[in-house]
Amino acid sequence: MDWPAFLPLFLTASVEWVEAFTIVLAVSLTIGWGAAIGAAAAGLGTLAALTALTGGALSLGLDLHAIQLVIGVFLLLFGVRWLAKAIARQAGLKPLHDEDAEFRETRATIGKGDWFAAWLVAYKGTLLEGLEVWLIVVAFSLHSQAWVSNGLVALLALVVVCVAGVAVHAPLRRVPENAIKFVVGAMICSFGSFWTLEALAGNVWPGGDRSLMGLALFFLAGGQALAAVLRAQSRHVAV
């Protein structure tokens, strides 16, 4: 079990599956639960195949430093985006993600289309939301080689979201998505910085893996400070 990866992986997957669930729920009202779940399953199957293919291809003895650099950069691409978005939302520069609005938009989109168009919306929604889960699973698994357990963590998040979603039978609007994105963004930025620099310069991080904790605290505290400064600036401009 890859315990350092558990929390960022579970939280990332949960946020993405909540968004995918909203889309599938909206589509199910048009084409029925069976077809909507079929589309989601097809999306998940594509992701599973993608993960298996990636795992197989990347286990063929590629240069470890090159892989680590690629993973680090991908994690930075992902983490920087999530953290910046979460800070902008916390500072009031961008509206919070609204699952109800997403639900309404999806309903409006498929309201004009046919059965297959609606099926495709559910398939594409699951696939695109799941791509970020795939990216995180691949990144952590390449480092630890814990492909199965990391894949199972993503599946566990899927089960939790589905059970919660079926229980309330509505978009999961009470999930504190921005707070989760903030924490996950900080954690992913930490892993991305750590692996990128380690790939470029070797073992330079003081304390080795323990530096990850310091990096996470830096990005969390720095992110909170940034959000406070940006909020104060936007209020100043508004006045």
Next chain:
Amino acid sequence: MKAFAKTLFGDAWNIIGVAVIVAVAEGLTALHHADWAVFAMPAAGLGVIAWLARR
């Protein structure tokens, strides 16, 4: 395909921002100051995040 690429890489500004972070790390490493990169890289990361959040 466009949605696929945007999901994986983010927009052009995101790519530019990460390129700056990696350039800071690579530049200091090439100049034999990797020990400085340990501090400069996260700082550059936070700077890029601030820039992206304001956009």
